[in-house]
Amino acid sequence: MATVEFVKLVKRYGAIEVVHAIDLAINDGEFIVLVGPSGCGKSTSLRMLAGLEDISAGEIRIDGRVVNEVEPRDRDIAMVFQDYALYPHMSVYENMAFSLQYRKVPKREIDKRVREAASVLGLDPYLNRRPKQLSGGQRQRVAMGRAIVRKPQVFLFDEPLSNLDAKLRGSMRIEMKKLHQRLGVTTVYVTHDQVEAMTLADRVVVMNGGHIEQIGTPDEVYHAPASLFVAGFIGAPTMNLIPARVEAGGLKLDGTEAAVPLNADLDEGARVVFGLRPEDVEVVEEGTPPPGFVDLAAVVEVVEPLGADTLVFTSLGTHAVASRVRPEVRPAPGETVKLRCNLSRMHLFDADTGRAIGAPHTRADKGLAGGAARGVVHA
Incomplete structure (x- = not known):
C-alpha cells in the first residue's frame, strides 16, 4: 500500500x-x-x-x-x-x-x-x-x-x-x-x-x-458544500437554490413575494443564493411553523412516488423547488401548499463568487468537521 x-x-x-x-x-x-x-x-x-x-x-x-x-x-x-x-x-x-x-x-x-x-x-x-x-x-x-x-x-x-x-x-x-x-x-x-x-x-x-x-x-x-457547484451537483434531487437579496432582518427571494428570516452578519443589499436540501423542505397544508422554520406558499407541479418516500416538485414564484417527504404525502398537481423550510439547515452562497458563506455546520448526529466543508448559516 x-x-x-x-x-x-x-x-x-x-x-x-x-x-x-x-x-x-x-x-x-x-x-x-x-x-x-x-x-x-x-x-x-x-x-x-x-x-x-x-x-x-x-x-x-x-x-x-x-x-x-x-x-x-x-x-x-x-x-x-x-x-x-x-x-x-x-x-x-x-x-x-x-x-x-x-x-x-x-x-x-x-x-x-x-x-x-x-x-x-x-x-x-x-x-x-x-x-x-x-x-x-x-x-x-x-x-x-x-x-x-x-x-x-x-x-x-x-x-x-x-x-x-x-x-x-x-x-x-x-x-x-x-x-x-x-x-x-x-x-x-x-x-x-x-x-x-x-x-x-x-x-x-x-x-x-x-x-x-x-x-x-x-x-x-x-x-456542507463549499460552493454553488458542489451544492448543485451532489444530491438527487440536488439542493434547491434561489437567488436572494439581503434585507433588514432577512432575505427577499427573487421572483417571489417570499421573505426568509436571517440571523447573520451580512451587508444589507448583498446578493446571495439561498439553499435547502429537498429533505429539509416539508409539504404541509395548514398549521403554524415552529421556531426555526418558515412556511412559503407554492404550487404543486409533479409528484413522484418512490416507495420509501415521495418527491414533490413545486413552483415558488419563478423557481422550482423539490421536497422529499413521507410516502403517504400525495398533494395533487395544481394544489397550493405550504413549504415548511427548516432554517437550521439553510445554506447561503455568495452570488458573485459562488462560494459558501458562514461557519462550518456541525451536526452532532453526523459527526461533521470543518476543513473545506463550509457554508451553513443558522437562522
Missing part, C-alpha cells in the same frame, strides 16, 4: 489547459473518488497517475517517490478500465494470470494468487470460461481479479461500472466496498455518478473545469 500525492498537477493539450495545478494528498489505504461532470479533468488526472498521459507541470508522488518519468509498468499500480479490456481468446484463469506470466512470476505463485483472487470475487466456477460466456458483472470481476493478483500499491478505477445496468451497479458497489475493506489497498476511483462517489468513498474529490471544488467526506460534501 502507499500514499499518493498530486503537487500543482497540470495537463495541457497544446495551448489548452484541462487540469489546473491541482493539489491532492491521498492517505495510505484510503478510498478516494474523483467525481464531476464530463470534461472536468477527473479521468485525465487518473491517466496521468497511471502514466498513460504525460504530465505538463507539477509532480505525482507514489509513496514519496516522484513518478513523472517512470514507465506505467514500473509504478506498481493496477488499473481497471470501463470496457474491462479482457483478452477474448483467453479463459478467465489465463486473463487473470497473464500479467504475472509476463513478469515471469513462478507458476506455483501464479496459481496461488489467481485462485485466491477468484475465491475473493466468487469466480471459482468460471475460471475455464471465456469472456463471451460471462455476464457484464462477471467480466468486471475478472478485470478486478486481474488487478488484485498483481498485489499493487495502488488500485485505479476508471468508471468501471458505467456499462452495467442499475441493479448490477448497485450490487457491484457493495462488492467493491467489501473488497476494499478486505484488502485495504489505496484506491483512486473516477466516476460521474454521485451515488458511486457517496457510497464508496472515504473522501470525495469534486472536480469542475479542471479545478478541485471541494475535498471532503461524503457527509461533508453533502451537508
Whole structure:
C-alpha cells in the first residue's frame, strides 16, 4: 500500500489547459473518488497517475517517490478500465494470470494468487470460461481479479461500472466496498455518478473545469458544500437554490413575494443564493411553523412516488423547488401548499463568487468537521 500525492498537477493539450495545478494528498489505504461532470479533468488526472498521459507541470508522488518519468509498468499500480479490456481468446484463469506470466512470476505463485483472487470475487466456477460466456458483472470481476493478483500499491478505477445496468451497479458497489475493506489497498476511483462517489468513498474529490471544488467526506460534501457547484451537483434531487437579496432582518427571494428570516452578519443589499436540501423542505397544508422554520406558499407541479418516500416538485414564484417527504404525502398537481423550510439547515452562497458563506455546520448526529466543508448559516 502507499500514499499518493498530486503537487500543482497540470495537463495541457497544446495551448489548452484541462487540469489546473491541482493539489491532492491521498492517505495510505484510503478510498478516494474523483467525481464531476464530463470534461472536468477527473479521468485525465487518473491517466496521468497511471502514466498513460504525460504530465505538463507539477509532480505525482507514489509513496514519496516522484513518478513523472517512470514507465506505467514500473509504478506498481493496477488499473481497471470501463470496457474491462479482457483478452477474448483467453479463459478467465489465463486473463487473470497473464500479467504475472509476463513478469515471469513462478507458476506455483501464479496459481496461488489467481485462485485466491477468484475465491475473493466468487469466480471459482468460471475460471475455464471465456469472456463471451460471462455476464457484464462477471467480466468486471475478472478485470478486478486481474488487478488484485498483481498485489499493487495502488488500485485505479476508471468508471468501471458505467456499462452495467442499475441493479448490477448497485450490487457491484457493495462488492467493491467489501473488497476494499478486505484488502485495504489505496484506491483512486473516477466516476460521474454521485451515488458511486457517496457510497464508496472515504473522501470525495469534486472536480469542475479542471479545478478541485471541494475535498471532503461524503457527509461533508453533502451537508456542507463549499460552493454553488458542489451544492448543485451532489444530491438527487440536488439542493434547491434561489437567488436572494439581503434585507433588514432577512432575505427577499427573487421572483417571489417570499421573505426568509436571517440571523447573520451580512451587508444589507448583498446578493446571495439561498439553499435547502429537498429533505429539509416539508409539504404541509395548514398549521403554524415552529421556531426555526418558515412556511412559503407554492404550487404543486409533479409528484413522484418512490416507495420509501415521495418527491414533490413545486413552483415558488419563478423557481422550482423539490421536497422529499413521507410516502403517504400525495398533494395533487395544481394544489397550493405550504413549504415548511427548516432554517437550521439553510445554506447561503455568495452570488458573485459562488462560494459558501458562514461557519462550518456541525451536526452532532453526523459527526461533521470543518476543513473545506463550509457554508451553513443558522437562522
